[in-house]
Amino acid sequence: MNNQNKIPSNANWNYPTKILFGAGRICELAYSCKDLNIRHPLLVTDPGLATLPMVKSVLEKNEKAGLSTGLFSDVSPNPVERNVLEGVRVFKDNRHDGVIAFGGGSSLDVGKTIALMVGQNQSMWEFEDIGDNWKKVNPKGIAPIIGVPTNAGTGSEVGRASVILDKKTQTKKIIFHPKMLPEIVILDPELTLGLPSNITAATGMDALIHCLEAFCAPGFHPMADGIAVEGIRLIKKWLPAAYHEGTNLTARSHMLVAASMGATAFQKGLGGVHALSHPIGALYDTHHGLTNAVILPYVLMFNQQALKEKFSGLASYLQLKERSFKGVMDYLLALREELGIPHSLKRIGVDGLKVDEISKMAVADPSAGGNPIPLSKEDFKTIFEAALSGRLDVLQG
DSSP states (O other), X not given: OOOTTSOOOOEXXXXXXXXXXXXXXXXXXXXXXXXXXXXXXXXXXXXXXXXXXXXXXXXXXXXXXXXXXXXXXXXXXXXXXXXXHHHHHHHHHTTOOEEEEEESHHHXXXXXXXXXXXXXXXXXXXXXXXXXXXXXXXXXXXXXXXEEESSSSSOGGGOSEEEXXXXXXXXXXXXXXXXXXXXXXXXXXXXXXXXXXXXXXHHHHHHHHHHHHHHHSOSOOHHHHHHHHHHHHHHHHHHHHHHHOTTOHXXXXXXHHHHHHHXXXXXXXXXXXXXXXXXXXXXXXXXXXXXXXXXXXXXXXXTHHHHHHHHHHHHHHTTOSSOSHHHHHHHHHHHHHHTTOOXXXXXXXXXXXXXXXXXXXXXXXXXXXXXXXXXXXXXXXXXXXHHHHTOGGGGOO
């Protein structure tokens, strides 16, 4: 009997952190708080989720369990320093003792950074992921964190870093410390059932690109590669179903796991897609996952010579008809079309006025170091201009 289409059973994993997976497991949130000695948590989420029944239900259940839970929802789609500073103020003023980071990537990133900053005396930017800046952190000051994702995208619930926009420099910066990894993660696919199809598409593509860029990154890391290719396979099978059938719990379950797999795999590295997406998001306030999805084929085409062998193996694992770079590209282009992803940056509100600034920022972005080939400012300019016009053909050959 084929069990592939059945809803996965509940499971407890301890990789890369303690994960409680399964439908309905949000009911274990209060127990998880108590496991970490959290008695007065601050739930960090975004303004849209804060008004929904799922958040109200969580707050009520925590209250019944004797956990008075605060709510903080001043979280921007592309989080900024002000969101973190205000959250730290609320945390301290109300004497909270832990953070529940609840929502999409923005909420998870802000929640994790609030937990980091409540016990620090330096600016958040001192902990940017450069060199050994993380050693400046007072680890005893980091509040315990529980991660609860409500979409299948960034995988920030299993990440040790957050991406925060520095408005002074208009750059997205990665704030990092190993203890920013939530101690407990609840992966409950029921929390993702109400996600609109366009957000399902954008976040699902984000998860796919995390896996794909990790797989493409140079260096020897077979564990990350294995997680990445299986994550891609799960997304290939289940993202269309989640997109077309929003209440398909089996599809939502697999996508939620695949998103966590992507963030686990990209410990190996990311690449040119993220290096371009970060400055575009900073300057144009575009949705991160959607921006990644638009840029993806242009970066891959530019990297073609370095990816031919890898993509031949990937195509075989994915059981594509054509076991080659072209086979993978054809699959990705068809998937984007099925999900309604625009083919050019112009269609998501990006113009060419800041091409030089974006190209310069992309070279400096930490993600650029994971690209299969080194990319110069001129290379990024070429890729950006192709993506702006929707001209994939100019990168071929």
